[in-house]
Amino acid sequence: MSDKISDILICFCPDCVSRGAGKIKELFQTSLIKHNLSNDVNIIETGCMGTCDLGPVLTIYPEGYVYIKIKPEDVEELVTEHFLNNRPVSRLMLPDTFGKSLIKKIDIPFHRKQMKVIMENCGVIDPGNIEEYFATGGYETLAKILLEKSPEELIETLKRSGLRDREGGGFPSWQKWQYVLEAQDDPKYIIVNAEEGDPGVFISRALLESDPHRILEGMITAAFAIGAVQGYIYCRNEYPLAIIRIKRAVEQAREYGMIGENIFNSGFSFDVEIRRGAGSFVAGEETAVISVIEGLRGEPISKPEFPATSGLWKKPTLIHNVETIANLTTIFSKGASWFSSLGTNSSKGTKIFALSGAIRNQGLIEVPFGITLRELVYDFGGGMKPGKNFLAVQLGGPSGGCFTSQHFDIKIDYEFLQEQGITLGSGGVIVLDDSSCLVDLARYFLEFTVTESCGKCLPCRVGLRKMLEILNRITNGEGELEDLNRLESLGSKIKALSLCNFG
Amino acid sequence: MKTLEELRKIRDKAKKEMQLRNSEYRIKVVVGMGTSGIAVGARDVMKAIFDEVTKRKLDHVLVAQTGEKGLSSMEPVIDIIEKDKSIVTYGHLTPENARKIIVEHVVNGRIVSDFVVATKTNLEV
Numbered sequence: 001m002s003d004k005i006s007d008i009l010i011c012f013c014p015d016c017v018s019r020g021a022g023k024i025k026e027l028f029q030t031s032l033i034k035h036n037l038s039n040d041v042n043i044i045e046t047g048c049m050g051t052c053d054l055g056p057v058l059t060i061y062p063e064g065y066v067y068i069k070i071k072p073e074d075v076e077e078l079v080t081e082h083f084l085n086n087r088p089v090s091r092l093m094l095p096d097t098f099g100k101s102l103i104k105k106i107d108i109p110f111h112r113k114q115m116k117v118i119m120e121n122c123g124v125i126d127p128g129n130i131e132e133y134f135a136t137g138g139y140e141t142l143a144k145i146l147l148e149k150s151p152e153e154l155i156e157t158l159k160r161s162g163l164r165d166r167e168g169g170g171f172p173s174w175q176k177w178q179y180v181l182e183a184q185d186d187p188k189y190i191i192v193n194a195e196e197g198d199p200g201v202f203i204s205r206a207l208l209e210s211d212p213h214r215i216l217e218g219m220i221t222a223a224f225a226i227g228a229v230q231g232y233i234y235c236r237n238e239y240p241l242a243i244i245r246i247k248r249a250v251e252q253a254r255e256y257g258m259i260g261e262n263i264f265n266s267g268f269s270f271d272v273e274i275r276r277g278a279g280s281f282v283a284g285e286e287t288a289v290i291s292v293i294e295g296l297r298g299e300p301i302s303k304p305e306f307p308a309t310s311g312l313w314k315k316p317t318l319i320h321n322v323e324t325i326a327n328l329t330t331i332f333s334k335g336a337s338w339f340s341s342l343g344t345n346s347s348k349g350t351k352i353f354a355l356s357g358a359i360r361n362q363g364l365i366e367v368p369f370g371i372t373l374r375e376l377v378y379d380f381g382g383g384m385k386p387g388k389n390f391l392a393v394q395l396g397g398p399s400g401g402c403f404t405s406q407h408f409d410i411k412i413d414y415e416f417l418q419e420q421g422i423t424l425g426s427g428g429v430i431v432l433d434d435s436s437c438l439v440d441l442a443r444y445f446l447e448f449t450v451t452e453s454c455g456k457c458l459p460c461r462v463g464l465r466k467m468l469e470i471l472n473r474i475t476n477g478e479g480e481l482e483d484l485n486r487l488e489s490l491g492s493k494i495k496a497l498s499l500c501n502f503g
Numbered sequence: 504m505k506t507l508e509e510l511r512k513i514r515d516k517a518k519k520e521m522q523l524r525n526s527e528y529r530i531k532v533v534v535g536m537g538t539s540g541i542a543v544g545a546r547d548v549m550k551a552i553f554d555e556v557t558k559r560k561l562d563h564v565l566v567a568q569t570g571e572k573g574l575s576s577m578e579p580v581i582d583i584i585e586k587d588k589s590i591v592t593y594g595h596l597t598p599e600n601a602r603k604i605i606v607e608h609v610v611n612g613r614i615v616s617d618f619v620v621a622t623k624t625n626l627e628v
């Protein structure tokens with residue numbers, strides 16, 4: 001499928017037709033050909049737009065401008081001005097809708113300007129049917145890899161691609177693979193982490209629900225590269241539909257021999273199990289995930305070694321987030337250089353963001369790294385909700401940070417976030433308007449962390465509560481200047497003295 | 504399945520079956536059935552579409568389901584796919600306006616622009 005750049009929707013209701021819509025359409029066709037635009041612009045006849053007395057009416061996407069009372073002599077002007085010079089023709093719009101007509105149709109750029117790489121099948125194929133995944137070329141990359149590639153070659157390709165972990169603070173993914181491959185112990189395991197505790201984020205859920213076989217194919221590929229015999233997908237119980245779909249996908253994949261013994265006669269055998277756990281924020285931390293799979297509580301534990309050398313049942317274990325895994329098949333089919341051509345110097349490929357808050361469009365978008373806050377808020381978010389003024393964007397989940405319009409044009413990637421002292425988290429983007437108070441927001445997130453702390457480490461359990469008490473004082477107007485120092489000192493101590501990065 | 508050839512055969516067959524030009528159906532209505540869609544009524548929209556398609560004996564219309572595209576605040580979302588035409592994505596649906604879209608778009612061939620959230624050129628139908 002390919003996108004044309006624009007669509008002209010011409011109203012073809014009897015009224016508009018009687019006012020000459022047919023002629024207008026023809027004139028557009030000839031003019032577009034004349035200006036060499038016919039490959040970029042689509043002409044579509046539509047039903048009544050409900051403004052018959054203003055006909056012929058047309059709407060031009062992606063901008064969503066509505067032009068009215070179009071006469072044959074206007075067509076040439078529309079084509080040259082609107083399409084060639086990028087200047088909307090306000091003369092032909094309803095007098096008071098210039099700019100406003102954008103509002104209703106603003107959803108379009110949301111769709112158009114994205115780059116769907118790992119979400120290419122999401123909302124397109126039937127996730128319950130492996131054959132639709134086959135139809136997109138699914139599992140071919142896996143077959144070729146199993147028959148033709150060595151683990152070392154795969155790790156080399158991954159290294160050249162520049163893929164970095166999407167959840168675990170942006171560690172180069174190939175390095176984790178290398179550690180597990182080199183670990184001198186058997187058996188080895190792979191875990192796909194589908195815990196997702198950040199408020200407002202549902203990227204893993206959408207990927208598992210909408211394209212489960214992509215996750216499986218990526219997982220089997222990684223298992224082959226590190227020599228794992230068994231894999232686990234850990235999913236929070238709060239995602240029932242994701243669990244149903246991935247379970248079904250595993251069954252179908254087993255039926256077709258994509259998992260099991262001697263896959264594609266390559267000598268490689270691999271199996272997958274789904275494990276569920278009670279969702280909580282800290283349960284997503286990797287040692288907590290490992291604990292759940294071992295049958296223990298979902299709490300982080302103190303481990304001198306990384307999972308790569310001593311993970312599940314103390315065996316070498318590769319653990320990745322769903323989104324990291326979703327990139328693999330694309331990298332191995334399209335190649336490392338294709339992948340590394342997307343994004344910025346420090347951050348390759350695309351990232352899915354979950355937009356929410358005071359913007360018009362909420363949802364998931366996939367874009368190459370290096371997107372700016374301005375684009376996130378205006379192009380994809382569709383701008384602020386009517387009557388709301390921009391205050392800040394919150395990035396990086398509960399332990400993340402806020403950015404104001406001063407950061408509007410900075411490109412978002414791992415490097416920038418590292419400079420700011422935060423991690424990408426899971427890709428949550430919360431847009432705040434000026435009716436929200438940043439101290440309130442901090443208090444909300446602290447409340448969240450207080451309830452979600454597993455309570456194992458004293459600094460995190462008690463310290464966060466103390467910080468919340470101080471913030472409560474401040475929001476009640478009873479703050480003291482010294483409170484700021486107290487918060488800072490508590491914050492850095494909690495960070496230093498807690499087991500996992502949650503504290 | 505054990506060989507790449509077998510896999511490619513299944514791929515080509517599945518691809519062919521998914522293309523409208525090779526099927527008895529001329530129009531495909533695809534309903535987004537992810538959690539976001541279902542939470543705001545995609546199941547009822549799906550039921551209404553089924554009902555309308557059955558009631559009107561629209562044998563050339565295939566109703567199918569898919570996951571989510573990310574258009575969460577526009578859910579429930581459906582795609583209407585037709586040979587040689589742009590794919591039209593409708594959003595903010597209720598069972599009532601889904602029925603209206605079946606009547607206007609699918610039966611009468613007129614796009615209901617009030618609910619359009621995106622259009623996309625489609626080369627593979």
Ligand SMILES: Cc1cc2nc3c(=O)[nH]c(=O)nc-3n(C[C@H](O)[C@H](O)[C@H](O)COP(=O)(O)O)c2cc1C
Pocket residue numbers: 165166167168169170193194195196197198281282283284285286287319320321322324325500501502
């Ligand atoms: C408090 C805390 C919560 C976490 N929650 C998640 C989570 O919900 N999902 C997830 O994939 N990783 C989470 N992580 C990161 C995991 O520990 C691990 O690094 C990650 O799953 C590895 O995947 P990646 O290599 O694909 O980034 C969390 C880490 C911490 C410290």
